[in-house]
Amino acid sequence: MTPLLSxxxxxxxxxxxxxxxxxxxxxxxxxxxxxxxEKVYNxxxxxxxxxxxxxxxxxxxIFNGVSAITFDFLKNIGGVVSITVESSTxxxxxxxxxxxxxxxxxxGDRSDATGDDGPDExxxxxxxxPGHYTVERLHDRGSFRxxxxxxxxxxxxRVSQVSVWYTAAPxxxxxxxxxxxxxxxxxxxxxxxxxxxxxxxxxxxxxWGNALGRPNTPNDTTPDTQAWWSNDTITxxxxxxxxxxxxxxxxxxxxxxxxxxxxxxxxxDRESPRNGLTSLLALQSDNGMLPWAGYPFNERGIVSFxxxxxxxxxxxxxxxxxxxxxxxxxxxGNFTKGxxxxxxxxxxxxxxxxxxxxxxxxxxxGGHNVEANSILYYTLNKGITLAKLLNDTTKxxxxxxxxxxxxxxxxxxxxxPDTNLYIDNETTTLxxxxxxxxxxxxxITTSTAQSSNVTRAxxxxxxxxxAPAPEAGxxxxxxxxxxxxxxxxxxxxxxxxxxxxxxxxxQWGFMINDPRMTNSTFIEGFSADGSLHYxxxxxxxxxxxxHGWSTGPTYLMSFYIGGIHMESSIGKTxxxxxLAGDLTEVDSGYQTPLGTFSSxxxxxxxxxxxxxxxTPEDTVGTVILKGVEGTLVSGNQSIDLVDGKALMVPGGxxxxxxxx
Numbered sequence: 001m002t003p004l005l006s007x008x009x010x011x012x013x014x015x016x017x018x019x020x021x022x023x024x025x026x027x028x029x030x031x032x033x034x035x036x037x038e039k040v041y042n043x044x045x046x047x048x049x050x051x052x053x054x055x056x057x058x059x060x061x062i063f064n065g066v067s068a069i070t071f072d073f074l075k076n077i078g079g080v081v082s083i084t085v086e087s088s089t090x091x092x093x094x095x096x097x098x099x100x101x102x103x104x105x106x107x108g109d110r111s112d113a114t115g116d117d118g119p120d121e122x123x124x125x126x127x128x129x130p131g132h133y134t135v136e137r138l139h140d141r142g143s144f145r146x147x148x149x150x151x152x153x154x155x156x157x158r159v160s161q162v163s164v165w166y167t168a169a170p171x172x173x174x175x176x177x178x179x180x181x182x183x184x185x186x187x188x189x190x191x192x193x194x195x196x197x198x199x200x201x202x203x204x205x206x207x208w209g210n211a212l213g214r215p216n217t218p219n220d221t222t223p224d225t226q227a228w229w230s231n232d233t234i235t236x237x238x239x240x241x242x243x244x245x246x247x248x249x250x251x252x253x254x255x256x257x258x259x260x261x262x263x264x265x266x267x268x269d270r271e272s273p274r275n276g277l278t279s280l281l282a283l284q285s286d287n288g289m290l291p292w293a294g295y296p297f298n299e300r301g302i303v304s305f306x307x308x309x310x311x312x313x314x315x316x317x318x319x320x321x322x323x324x325x326x327x328x329x330x331x332x333g334n335f336t337k338g339x340x341x342x343x344x345x346x347x348x349x350x351x352x353x354x355x356x357x358x359x360x361x362x363x364x365x366g367g368h369n370v371e372a373n374s375i376l377y378y379t380l381n382k383g384i385t386l387a388k389l390l391n392d393t394t395k396x397x398x399x400x401x402x403x404x405x406x407x408x409x410x411x412x413x414x415x416x417p418d419t420n421l422y423i424d425n426e427t428t429t430l431x432x433x434x435x436x437x438x439x440x441x442x443x444i445t446t447s448t449a450q451s452s453n454v455t456r457a458x459x460x461x462x463x464x465x466x467a468p469a470p471e472a473g474x475x476x477x478x479x480x481x482x483x484x485x486x487x488x489x490x491x492x493x494x495x496x497x498x499x500x501x502x503x504x505x506x507q508w509g510f511m512i513n514d515p516r517m518t519n520s521t522f523i524e525g526f527s528a529d530g531s532l533h534y535x536x537x538x539x540x541x542x543x544x545x546x547h548g549w550s551t552g553p554t555y556l557m558s559f560y561i562g563g564i565h566m567e568s569s570i571g572k573t574x575x576x577x578x579l580a581g582d583l584t585e586v587d588s589g590y591q592t593p594l595g596t597f598s599s600x601x602x603x604x605x606x607x608x609x610x611x612x613x614x615t616p617e618d619t620v621g622t623v624i625l626k627g628v629e630g631t632l633v634s635g636n637q638s639i640d641l642v643d644g645k646a647l648m649v650p651g652g653x654x655x656x657x658x659x660x
Contacts, residue, residue: 021177026189028075028197028520029174033166037071041146044068053162063157068108068150075520076101076546078142078201078245079167082134083125083159090155091128098122099144101246101545102516108150110225112541114247119541121225127157138231140167140208143201143245143546145518169200171239178268179590181558183583191508195554196266198521199259201245202548203272209234210249212296234295235279239272245546251276251294253310254360258485259548261555264321265590277314281334288341292358304358305372309379312338316382323570323593332390339383342376350405352376360482361536362471367425370414370435377406378442410444420453432471434483440490455490459499463528466507474535477528485552492560497581504553522550562588564597571597574621576613611656619651630658
């Protein structure tokens with residue numbers, strides 16, 4: 001994209017038009033929407049030539065009586081299954097389909113679950129005569145790695161094709177990423193691209209979102225299973241982001257706080273998050289309250305103080321990343337009205353008094369909660385920035401003292417100097433992961449030293465698989481990649497790069513490498529002992545293995561490890577301050593409507609040893625390379641680093657050269 005393109009074109013395009021994205025070998029999205037099985041995982045009974053169904057449409061597999069085959073697609077995919085039957089000796093024969101993301105839940109009589117009432121029912125296709133049979137679109141299975149095809153017929157069925165029409169990211173050119181990330185650490189590279197792919201899989205045609213409720217007819221074939229279908233229109237438009245790919249195919253604002261920036265640095269899909277955000281704003285109540293989740297879940301009327309604020313943060317993020325000033329202006333009234341609702345719950349302490357427990361399925365949310373008030377403080381400061389941009393001085397004057405009071409009182413009431421952590425509220429000694437990570441992210445802390453104390457205390461709680469969230473309950477402890485993403489940012493904000501990289505390698509490395517996982521997408525949550533149990537759910541197979549809220553490392557590595565931060569909307573002002581940690585080679589980039597921001601550098605474990613970075617023309621930034629003495633050179637221009645810093649660096653391509 002060039003700056004000469006109109007803003008309209010920039011905002012309606014879904015991704016950068018690239019002939020081939022850098023490091024495309026890491027991209028997990030398929031090159032075609034017609035997919036075939038990659039591997040035979042298991043065969044039960046007698047099936048002749050099962051391997052002929054792999055990789056293409058010209059198979060010759062024969063189901064001989066009661067039998068089943070499980071295919072492995074080697075990664076999570078999503079879509080609508082078709083089967084071609086060439087012949088059948090049983091006119092009443094059917095073939096059953098079962099799906100699962102994890103190999104733990106492979107079965108012939110059920111799929112993994114999308115609800116807590118039980119596993120999902122088998123979907124049947126006719127197989128009594130030759131034909132090409134396709135599952136109804138309302139049974140679009142949004143995420144699965146394993147597909148089982150089951151015959152309970154005594155007859156013989158000859159099948160020539162099993163295929164999946166890939167329905168995720170419906171308007172994207174699936175492999176044309178606008179951003180990239182690469183280092184000398186292959187695990188980090190895989191994690192970045194798995195985060196990008198997770199968000200693609202969670203992006204859907206909004207006409208096929210989750211429908212809530214259960215049918216009124218019993219399931220006579222498999223009575224212990226539950227009906228499932230995806231045929232509710234959840235937003236306007238042709239594409240939207242959602243909470244999860246298999247389950248919760250609806251818009252949830254908390255997930256957007258992680259998913260939106262990760263989408264921005266990878267596929268640069270502007271359309272999907274905009275439609276999702278717009279759908280939430282359309283559901284704002286007359287009193288200003290925004291829903292816990294989008295349609296149809298909003299009809300349950302559940303209030304969430306934190307998710308209400310995440311929608312307001314979404315308005316700010318959308319402007320920051322995509323620069324759509326008209327969208328911001330058009331929704332500024334929603335922002336201020338929503339803020340009024342939150343501020344109406346501030347009591348005489350100066351803190352918001354939370355009266356609903358709904359959040360990210362943690363326990364104990366309520367009262368003068370540190371997470372909720374930190375998010376409120378963060379949102380107020382986003383509002384102050386936006387109000388200044390829009391010349392709304394009334395809101396600047398209103399929000400500024402309220403934010404200052406929140407910061408003061410949180411530290412007076414909720415800081416525990418004995419643990420160097422904030423307590424959840426005045427009624428408990430629990431020190432939550434969410435509130436402490438958010439306190440650092442939002443700058444509720446009063447000093448750099450206090451922030452470091454918080455992150456050090458959080459690090460001391462880590463287990464072998466990552467950072468626990470005690471506020472989620474459960475024994476062993478729950479690990480939440482959603483809240484873990486906020487803790488990860490807290491470490492990066494304090495330049496604790498080695499700790500941050502260690503957390504990514506432990507927590508997200510486990511998620512990408514464990515053989516029970518998908519080798520491609522990130523799970524919603526798990527237990528600290530490695531069991532794939534997520535405390536809020538009764539049924540373990542319900543857990544989503546493709547959840548946008550688990551993709552924090554994708555955007556955090558782009559910004560902090562790659563090093564180019566946008567200091568104002570779409571990078572009109574920027575900074576280059578890379579955090580290498582123990583990495584020796586980093587190459588990263590992303591795009592905004594202004595153009596490409598990219599960096600490539602080498603390091604030796606102590607300092608930067610070589611660097612080139614590019615920012616668009618007509619931008620200006622600051623360069624901070626700690627411990628480096630050298631000169632930045634761009635054509636005939638040169639700028640000396642002073643104490644590792646250079647100010648007012650104009651856009652362009654700059655090379656670091658060292659003094660001899």
